[in-house]
Amino acid sequence: MATCGSYCCDGDFNKDDVSTTRTIESCLPLPLPDEILEDIVPKAKDFAILHGAGMRYRSNYDPDSLQLAPFFLLPSAFPRREFDRVVKLQSIVNILMHRIAHDYQFLKDALEKTIKVDDFTRRLWDIYTTVREEGISQLISLGMFRCDYFYSVPSQIAQQVEINTIASSFGALAARISVMHRYVLGEMRKPELLGHLPENDALAGLCGGMIAAWDAYGCPKAVILFIVEDVTYNICDQRFHEYEIRRQRPDIHVIRRNLTQISQRGRLTSDKRLVIDGDEIAVVYFRAGYEPGQYHSEAEWEARLTVERSKAIKSPSIHYHLAGTKKVQQEIARPGVLNKFLSDSEAKLVSQLFTGLYTLDMSPEGDQAVQMAMDNPERFVLKPQREGGGNNVYGQEIRMVLEKIKDSQEREAYILMDRIRPPIQQNYLIRAHEPVKLVEVVSELGIFGTILGTAKDIQFSKFAGHMLRTKLSSVNEGGVAAGLGALDSVFLFD
Template sequence: MSTATIMSVCNNDCSDCCDGTSDKSENCRKITTTVLEPCVPLPLSDEVLDDILPKAKDYALLHGAGMRYKASYDQDTLQMAPFFLLPSAFPRREFERVVKLQPLINVLMHKIAHNHEFLENCLKKTVKVDDFTGRLWKIYTTVREEGMAQELSLGLVRSDVMLTKCHAGCCKLCETPPYVSCHQVEVNTIASGFGHMGPISGSINRYVLGELRRPDLLPHLPENNALSGLCSGMVLAWEAYKCPKSVILFVIEDVTYNICDQRFHEFEIRRQRPELHVIRRNLTQISQTGQLTDDKRLIIDGDEVAVVYFRAGYEPGHYHSEAEWEARLTIERSRAIKSPSIQCHLAGTKKVQQEIARPGILKKFLPDSEAELVSNLFTGLYTLDLGAEGDAAIRMATEDPERFVLKPQREGGGNNFYGDEIRTVLEKMKDSSEREAYILMDRIRPPVQHNYLVRPHESVKLVEVVSELGIFGVVLGTDKEITINTYSGHMLRTKPSSVNEGGVAAGLGALDSVFLFD
């Protein structure tokens, strides 16, 4: 089989309107599950699996697809990151569409970050009820009132999308083959990880297809230069700082489990610029050794910092005390180019994403034609602010919670609510301003397919899965001018269809790559 195909399977008894395998009524369009066929016939024989699996595991470990143990952390020990044996089918039309849209997403997020009035209108209620977002907002207003020491901001952005079959009339793209379209899950503006893990996943799958003696399928796996693209963005920002002896600072967690993804960024920066040094510090360490000079240069243990790359700082657990908050404020006050700057971090909050989905809002930031293209990515997003509009959203969610996802203002995965959890949470806070810290989103129902899940210390399993595609972009500029704006690669995370959250680091999802079909 040289390409994947797509079909829909009706979940209801609809003998009156269709044959159970195709859409012949408006009713069926709402109740079908879309099924993608794998790139090779499954299941594979036991003999083939016994031959392929040890080699695939070795390939993954020896090429940097590793993570540290969570259960028994040891700095000197790595285990294989979970991955899927085969690449997952994805329609070429939709892949190419979101790749072309990424520069528009970059511009949109950059412009939002530099529009104080819009940010304030979006977040003025949220910052009063969500302490974490409120603390970020306080840092932002402090440095804004003092005067930003650095006009340049570096965005290493990742737009996450899932395929879905829309309701009838919702999306013209779903009315033509392959009868699904990409809808945006979220935009990540801080710690947008897997710049290394994305490309290495494709390398694993390429190796496996070669071992299966199917080199004819390799052209269906698109080129992925996420690691070099993201690191090039950091190098260009370092050059723009114009201090050859300066360094790039990675702000890291206290304990880094996803170490390979971070280290390979360092290795790639060194490959591109051998004279450029990277240092790693957590917020506590920065609070102890970081200082500002009179002209607001950031000095860490004697090194002047040109670029700050946040791989931590996006959740409350990274701030143990006031010392860590002071460290973040020190960074934001400095002349260092931040990825992201505090305003770009705020632009990535769920509340902002809900607000830009309102009719007409995109046209404040993008030309009409571009705004329309981006708006086609959005699924339903609803405010939960106190008032008639928020009340209507709560009624809608409590009556049919399976249709929605309830999202707080958090990054990093594992924070959302699904199904009956939504009803329980909303019932508790429906009369409280606490609800203004959340947004409601239509639940995306992606196509299912089958693949082999490979996890350390477990037998390989053929499971039903769904996938989430992340598209990377790099944007560098000021509030007046954007100097760099590029698509910079992709990553694919796949999880069993029975699982709500799909974080690889959390052990629920696994690394995967894209197999394009027409």
């Protein structure tokens, strides 16, 4: 076992062998002695829940109680060089997504085949074209993005998994878990390790974006609207955004409504101001609306259209939402496309974030990608145009899905991506009502960014914090709210 704070590669790594994955050491030698675990685990649990790291569980939902959000006892290792690189690039990625969102022709060309076979994306596109033909009432958009990365063993760089432009979550809980890990290392009498934990102001950064948008709207009596699910399980992460807005600006009020309530109680004035229960809405923050199940009927779709028609500043606006689709991300990775939106030097830097992304259009190029995936499905991930976790297809299931759709246009609802191979490390998984387990895990880094502006004028583009989501190395999906992963924080190593 390597000494505390050191990192090693177990065995030789063959870049052509996707089954081989490098392992890296934890920040402390593992396993920990039983007496240390018995002391530190209850302390970590208490610190986490008392500082708001809680959730409501789907399996035993109770609106009057919280359970501990799943987390890992120790911060997980991530290379400092790559962390710093993606942090520095986030403001450029923000601008890239902003410019793509404001390029109607690019979005149209990218999505024209997808909207023929994916009804949900088509409904979003219909809203976009409707408001565009009517004349967009609010030219300012607020982007609160999260770009997700795995550190890739073969390439030895951080590679982008996806860009989230709607409901980018866990800014609040990520900041709290980072503080909890500082406490844990302190209690374990390892203060020398604290310098490896980067500061994380994700909650303040994201809320700062909403406050700036509220100021830009220019109506002191107007409020911020959070569009939420019918039942909110990830309640702490959402509520802490409200509390942080109030902490920074006591004069700003936040209301929460779901799409059904907006359809019943929202209206537009003659000059396109959005009013709900008597409150004028300055900023709309979508924490729902990203998956079909949140639209129960035409009423919810009408509510989304009403919001989009309004003068309220949206995060995201409908064109930002469309810019975050998987198909658009695949098109961005085509050779030369980045140069349409960024300078040559910026395009070169951003292109290095991408792994292989392939179209499944009904074309020779798409046919080649289908065959490639069927020949070696373990190398790829099959992605539909969905957010929220649990939607991707992996391994042999890719072959099964493609066998059914390879000769139909239905395949154009998907893209194909190279599977990124992150290093494996060990950590202790802590879940409510379960024994603590030492498990093998992989970690996904999320980098938050905020941007505010119109097509012609960007007021700011900023890095806004980070999160780390860690999952068992044996599972494919890693959504915390979906019960597939757990909260974590970054331990940087050189």
